[in-house]
Amino acid sequence: MNNNNNRSTQSRRRQKKMTSVQKLFKTCKEVFASGGTGIIPLPRDIEKLRSILDRIRPENVGLEPEMPYFRTSRARRRMPKITYLHIYECETFSMGIFCLPPSGVIPLHNHPGMTVFSKLLFGTMHIKSYDWVTDLPPHNPTSFKPNEIESSEVRLAKVKVDANFTAPCNTSILYPADGGNMHCFTAVTACAVLDVLGPPYSDPHGRPCTYYHNYPFSSFSVDGISIAEDQEEKAYEWLQERDKPEGLQVVGTMYGGPEIVVEH
Template structure:
């Protein structure tokens, strides 16, 4: 489901984000040929614009969700189906769908306090995330290449608590913390741009992982 251009957007900043993404992210030419990551200058432009977007710009208040509300306001997407199957949500999480096409998607995750999005990946994707309000713990990894063991190794990229206002974060297909998990420290909302979005027929399937310290395999 998509709105076309985000006609219901509350702010010209959201319209500007849509316009900039349309200019930046080309549609994949084929399922077997994922698009190359966009130029760094283009990513910086989108990141800088997202830094200016506030909860009011997307029709939210800092207390829009609260700690007991929410519910699975999800739209039909590979990520959401996988998350539901994982059955590891600490509390209900709401997803607000803004726009989606073959090239990119824009959406907002609203997490009540202590809600968890488990460790998952973004295969072949560039993802920009902006915390609109609240605070969350982010733990992320990048794969270690080439694989040297039967079990894939990943190296820690970040293990931090981020509190709004803070800069937009960016991850790339091979770097920047492509595998990550979120735990809300306080009720929060996150604006996400995924380029390209999850697509099962193109092989961009959300996979969930368990992380184990390497030392546990060296005894």
């Protein structure tokens, strides 16, 4: 009996000592255990992970707004440098923190086949996100090649979010085909966002990162596509694939906050 009591006491002590980032890792491991491209975790698992992320604060991951990551360089750059703090990555999920100085931008990009949790740790960030339009009547085009622009065709997308968010705020979640799978982050002030991707980007597994230009709906006129009277044109835009934006500099470095213990 004494041995059992000792083990129980030790277990409780370990649970009390578990850091926020360790809890996050443990929960991600459970939630994404049987994940894969396009597989969305069960609603109860999504809420469990969201709850963990909602409680995480900058100090829980060793961040302070005064750190060098969040300072704007004196050198004139079209796009301020962004730092990515790598926490953990495996085949089923990844954890990391984007550190953006004021005016830093993570350009419009997608998350193919992924469920993504984004937690703004501090600062104010503008988020604009889109989903592809898929509910047009049959035979109506959702993509086409306009004469006005060169290269690839454009595709119709609906704006899901276009607003500023200031920490503390709830964790945002996007899904493979809903919730704003394509999004752009713009730092209004210095800010940090903790990202959990399940599964992570992987070119060999058909999950590359694609960047986009966006155009107002009124930029092009297409036969068979019109906006219903109860919808605003600004709620729709045309997206066009593009190369990685010139000047975008994301510098990866190792995370320096509380250590996580990887249990196999």
